[in-house]
Amino acid sequence: MVCREQLSKNQVKWVFAGITCVSVVVIAAIVLAITLRRPGSELEACSPDADMLDYLLSLGQISRRDALEVTWYHAANSKKAMTAALNSNITVLEADVNVEGLGTANETGVPIMAHPPAIYSDNTLEQWLDAVLGSSQKGIKLDFKNIKAVGPSLDLLRRLTEEGKVRRPIWINADILKGPNMLISTEVNATQFLALVQEKYPKATLSPGWTTFYVSTSPNRTYTQAMVEKMHELVGEVPQRVTFPVRSSMVRVAWPHFSWLLSQSERYSLTLWQAASDPMSVEDLLYVRDNTAVHQVYYDIFEPLLLTDMLELCQGLWQPVSFQMQAMLLGHSTAGAIARLLASSPRATVTVEHNPAGGDYASVRTALLAARAVDRTRVYYRLPQGYHKDLLADVGRN
Structure with missing residues (x-):
């Protein structure tokens, strides 16, 4: 693994410097510090807050800094699904984190890998991370639907990072604002979520989104400028990279709003996603592609439409x-x-x-x-x- 190889090379440099003299150690330390701080260096690409494209490019898993080349494995939650994901050539694993026994007398507070309404799993977050970090180079995106799962999960990530086990980008996702067509509030508390990330695990990429609902048989509203501005207001001052998950079936009509959002910070990107039942217009996706830089938009979508299209x-x-x-x-x-x-x-x-x-x-x-x-x-x-x-x-x- 490139990240581990780079670390080993740096360790050899330190040993060699220690064998010489104190002055050489000082010089070597200065040179090494400059190297590690250099944007785009291999070691920088292997940190939890690294750019996902820089990381995958350093591994040779993509050919250039083009977010279209990133591929996704959804709901790698159970041990069976996780194993299939690890054996695939997908570059980023998405998994859902919940609390064991949530809302019952059996609630334990232990983070598990399960998508609501499931509250039990054969896989805890700790087991999942041990397997993924120990046997793969895949990027990680963790999705949270309940605020109770966030704190314990970030504590675990921080411990593993301090132990030197997390040497890849980590994305932390939660829908923190009410979005299009939502009649009730199901979003994760935005203030608590952002505060927990800043307190417990700031070395991550934020993926804050909107709750959405789509019904193919009735008119659908889309994202509004007010929704987008509210999101920017919430995350505009955070230090992390931010990628906003956006429902692909609604992006074209709302494109002026998202174009504005991308223009607000170089830290911002979009991740277009598609639900299994959503229609998808290739023309809409190509419009987005043609009106953005290739590193600004990830495409977490299903197979393309007809070859002719x-x-x-x-x-x-x-x-x-x-x-x-x-x-x-x-x-x-x-x-x-x-x-x-x-x-x-x-x-x-x-x-x-x-x-x-x-x-x-x-x-x-x-x-x-x-x-x-x-x-x-x-x-x-x-x-x-x-x-x-x-x-x-x-x-x-x-």
């Missing part, structure tokens, strides 16, 4: 276009689909990805070999390590 909407974009496709969905049309995508622009690339939960290597072998045959320089693969080895072996035989 993607091709039509991506024509003429000045930015490089990176298409991501699931191997299982390519089927017998693999070669034709990939060829059409690459033909849309000389700057287009395709990343074929597969989660082992969707099938073994044999189930996607034909699609992967067909993709390889189309182009060897513009088609990338995001696969489990074992699948990579099998694919390389097949390529060698063929």
Whole structure:
């Protein structure tokens, strides 16, 4: 791991300096301090408050500081889901933190991995962090739906950080303001949430959002300027990086408000998210993409719409276009689909990805070999390590 390797190199420098003389130690310390404070250094990218893009770039998990390249695994809560997430090539894990037995006589105060209304789990937050920190390099986003879970969780994170175990960005998420179409208040108390983060674990990226509701059969309101200004009022003076989760089905109509929000601070970014039942307009997403810098907006969304729509909407974009496709969905049309995508622009690339939960290597072998045959320089693969080895072996035989 880059972060651990960098730490080891620095330790060697200190030992060598100690063997020489005091003056050399002083000089080495000054040089090292300057190095560690240099923006963008590898060690800085490995701290809990680091920029997620800098961290993933330092590991080689993304090719440039483009938030579109970041991928997400949702609800990695149970031990089974967590294991599947750890075995995937997803770059950031999202998980939900609740309190064991919340609201019952059995409430323990122990943070567990569960999405409400679930109040029990086979996985505590401590077990989850031990597994994720000990066996992966994935970024972490923790979602809180109840203020009772926040304090104990931040205490645990602080302890693990002081022990040197947290060497990656940590995002702390909670919906702290009432948002579009919400008739009742279900948000986490904003004042308490922000105060707890500043008191217990300020070395994190904040992800404060709005509660939202979407009904496809009735007119839906969207985010208002007042909602956005209230959020900026709450977090405008905090020292942390801030990424605002925004429901993708509502972003286009409210874009003037979010464009204004992004302009208020270089610390700000957006994370567009999509509920499973939400409609998604690729045109809306491309509008956002074309009106922001590539590092300003993360896309936590499901698969793109029809290939034809993607091709039509991506024509003429000045930015490089990176298409991501699931191997299982390519089927017998693999070669034709990939060829059409690459033909849309000389700057287009395709990343074929597969989660082992969707099938073994044999189930996607034909699609992967067909993709390889189309182009060897513009088609990338995001696969489990074992699948990579099998694919390389097949390529060698063929």
